Amino acid sequence: MTNIRIVVVEDEAATARSLIQILNEADDQVAVVKALSSVSGAVAWFNDNPDGYDLIFMDIRLADGLSFAIFKQVAISRPVIFVTAFNDYAITAFKNNGIDYILKPFDPDEIGTALDKYKTWTGNAEKPGAPVLSELLMQLGNLGKSYKKSFLVHYRDKLIPVESAKIAWFYTANELVHLHTLDDKQYVVDATMEQLEQQLDPALFLRVSRQFIINRQAVVEAEFYFNGRLLVKVKPQPAEQIVISKARTAEFKKWMNS
Incomplete structure (x- = not known):
């Protein structure tokens, strides 16, 4: 064949x-x-x-x-x-x-x-x-428009529910995905970034780079960066800078302005 x-x-x-x-x-x-x-x-x-x-x-x-x-x-x-x-x-x-x-x-x-x-x-x-x-x-x-309201995460010997609305950002590194809450707590979540994109409410969350999905409530400001990119400041601030590519800046502005 x-x-x-x-x-x-x-x-x-x-x-x-x-x-x-x-x-x-x-x-x-x-x-x-x-x-x-x-x-x-x-x-x-x-x-x-x-x-x-x-x-x-x-x-x-x-x-x-x-x-x-x-x-x-x-x-x-x-x-x-x-x-x-x-x-x-x-x-x-x-x-x-x-x-x-x-x-x-x-x-x-x-x-x-x-x-x-x-x-x-x-x-x-x-x-x-x-x-x-x-x-x-x-x-x-006909696809349903329901989104995840919480994530069940492991912490030591416990399972803890974390409300989606209280998550500041998700970050991926070494094929692990971490969520960081608005009150500055961090957990590993059992999902890929692409699964999260489908599960999260797009009115509240946006994937701004390969590494980050952010909550609009966590955004403090965005400043112009090199070559048409944007540097986004969120709170709590992650160790790595959140830089939005030139190709994604229009989508980010539209999202924040909606």
Whole structure:
């Protein structure tokens, strides 16, 4: 059988590894030929390898911007399965070769179903996405809007509930995620940053960098930084600076001004 040559575009290293493992285990026809982590890197690779792949699994929010920017800089003729923690990009996704739209955190069954959809698509001459657009938009529109109200954390020999509204920020390092409360307490939380993005109320929390998700109640001020970036001051202040990239400053301003 002919292998399905897959490119993974994902800026979270742990998520990329997990996705690649699931793909390799889901189907013996799958061959992951490349893992990319940025818009710029993807543009360069797809320009150099226009025929080097059959299918793309692509995150939407990358470290240097939205992945939709890739389609503006290079011709992508193969189908794309978007894998994201956000449900508000569905229409744009299907305008950019999308044949499926999987919300994180995903499971192996969803990935297997998406691969089956790709196999069906390869025998269909219709435009990518057309057969499933209305169905998926309906599913996305019916998603519940409830968010986590608290997190159960371990502290010594106890389990302690921490209210989401009382969390100042989440920080990730060495594949561990820490939460820091408004009253200056810190715990390890059993979740990835991408899972947290889906679980937290976006009106209250925003992921401002790969390392930080912050609570608007913790923000003291933001000052202009080098190269169009922003330096955000929060309280309590973490040991590491919170720097928002130029690509994310507009989103941060809109969030704070809403």
